[in-house]
Amino acid sequence: MSAPTIIERFKTGLWYENPGLVQLLGLCPLLAVTSTFINGLGLGIATLSVLIVSNGLVSATRRWIRSEIRIPIYVLIIASLVTCTELIFKAWFPALDRSLGIFIPLIVTNCAIVARAEIFASRNPIGSSIVDGIVMGTGFALLLMAIGAFRELVAMGWLLAVLPPGAFFTLALAIAAKNSIDKRREERRANTVPQRAKHLNQQDP
Amino acid sequence: MRSGITLAAIAAVCTALVAFTYQLTDERIAANDRAWLEQSLQPALSGLFFDSGVSESVLTIPAPHELPGSEDAIIYRVYSGVSPVAALFVVSARDGYAGAIKMLVGIDINGEITGVHVLAHRETPGLGDRIESSKTDWGKQFDGRSLGDPGTSGWKIKRDGGDFDQLSGASVTPRAVVKAVRETLEYFDANAVTIFAAATDADNEVTE
Numbered sequence: 001m002s003a004p005t006i007i008e009r010f011k012t013g014l015w016y017e018n019p020g021l022v023q024l025l026g027l028c029p030l031l032a033v034t035s036t037f038i039n040g041l042g043l044g045i046a047t048l049s050v051l052i053v054s055n056g057l058v059s060a061t062r063r064w065i066r067s068e069i070r071i072p073i074y075v076l077i078i079a080s081l082v083t084c085t086e087l088i089f090k091a092w093f094p095a096l097d098r099s100l101g102i103f104i105p106l107i108v109t110n111c112a113i114v115a116r117a118e119i120f121a122s123r124n125p126i127g128s129s130i131v132d133g134i135v136m137g138t139g140f141a142l143l144l145m146a147i148g149a150f151r152e153l154v155a156m157g158w159l160l161a162v163l164p165p166g167a168f169f170t171l172a173l174a175i176a177a178k179n180s181i182d183k184r185r186e187e188r189r190a191n192t193v194p195q196r197a198k199h200l201n202q203q204d205p
Numbered sequence: 206m207r208s209g210i211t212l213a214a215i216a217a218v219c220t221a222l223v224a225f226t227y228q229l230t231d232e233r234i235a236a237n238d239r240a241w242l243e244q245s246l247q248p249a250l251s252g253l254f255f256d257s258g259v260s261e262s263v264l265t266i267p268a269p270h271e272l273p274g275s276e277d278a279i280i281y282r283v284y285s286g287v288s289p290v291a292a293l294f295v296v297s298a299r300d301g302y303a304g305a306i307k308m309l310v311g312i313d314i315n316g317e318i319t320g321v322h323v324l325a326h327r328e329t330p331g332l333g334d335r336i337e338s339s340k341t342d343w344g345k346q347f348d349g350r351s352l353g354d355p356g357t358s359g360w361k362i363k364r365d366g367g368d369f370d371q372l373s374g375a376s377v378t379p380r381a382v383v384k385a386v387r388e389t390l391e392y393f394d395a396n397a398v399t400i401f402a403a404a405t406d407a408d409n410e411v412t413e
Contacts, residue, residue, distance in 0.1 A: 032330060032331075066208050068208060069208045072212060073212065077215070077219060079219075080222050084222060087223075087227060087229075090230065090234045090237065091229075091230035091233035091234050092230075092233070094237040094240075101330060102327055102330060164331065
């Protein structure tokens with residue numbers, strides 16, 4: 001199998017294997033902070049940067065890490081990076097830090113990050129792992145922003161959207177929309193060319 | 206054995222990384238906290254007349270002291286001309302659900318509360334965090350209260366037989382805040398004269 005191009009990698013992270021929409025990882029922050037666009041943006045950027053660096057570090061140290069101790073090491077790396085991110089937010093974005101509150105330290109528990117370390121970064125070279133962090137993190141961040149923007153807009157007419165149940169409805173709508181788009185494309189492809197499920201087996205893990 | 210060494214080495218690197226970031230951000234964070242505090246001072250005074258620069262009259266009470274919290278307590282004194290108007294206490298309630306709840310308690314010269322404002326906390330989002338003045342008006346119920354209103358037995362949340370609203374789903378947090386406010390009032394009641402008579406931190410630095 002030839003290595004996927006950068007564009008294909010982006011398509012994978014943003015669409016076909018989007019951490020939030022498809023893998024359904026990291027739902028706790030996704031549902032909790034997306035009451036406004038700016039909160040989604042803030043947490044998205046924080047998660048993205050942690051994911052890029054943690055993927056890089058896990059990949060860089062993968063030679064020396066035996067499989068029995070890999071989980072404590074991931075936890076150690078991710079927890080340190082999140083602490084640094086929290087300090088940086090407190091120092092340079094104090095208002096955003098106050099509105100995100102405890103959800104910045106809680107990035108530690110975002111399973112999307114440890115999942116990418118385990119599934120991808122521990123088995124792939126450093127450059128490729130960083131790209132993985134970028135595409136997956138961007139996919140997650142864009143979803144946070146989209147949901148945040150949607151809820152903020154809808155809340156002007158329908159207050160429920162910013163309340164916790166609104167988060168579940170919005171995410172459900174987003175997943176339904178994605179699945180219906182995928183299905184329509186699939187049908188169109190079936191009608192034109194002899195079909196081959198091009199993206200289904202594309203990403204390795 | 207080798208695993209242990211690897212783990213220790215990576216732990217050391219990670220600790221160094223955090224320590225370095227802490228060094229880098231420490232000053233800015235302290236400055237931000239100060240700015241946030243000063244920004245919160247005005248609303249905690251709820252329209253009292255005063256003409257002194259609030260942050261110029263700082264008094265630090267070194268720990269241990271009888272105010273809530275284990276850190277040094279900070280008191281901002283507010284004057285109109287030379288007569289004292291109010292004092293603002295920065296204290297921490299320590300028996301919250303998750304760590305200290307840092308808050309600002311304003312008390313005027315008659316012992317009435319001018320405002321309670323939560324500065325920092327780690328309470329559960331959606332439950333305990335409703336004590337924040339940006340989220341609900343829960344903190345407003347303290348305005349105008351004093352040690353006599355309600356009396357000693359009333360300085361509790363309703364669930365414990367007192368006068369103050371709790372928050373549904375979170376009684377630990379309000380209970381801690383009410384207790385800390387009461388303790389601050391008691392301290393003010395016992396020490397008001399000393400507080401206003403004491404020299405400011407700035408004066409102390411000059412004389413020392």
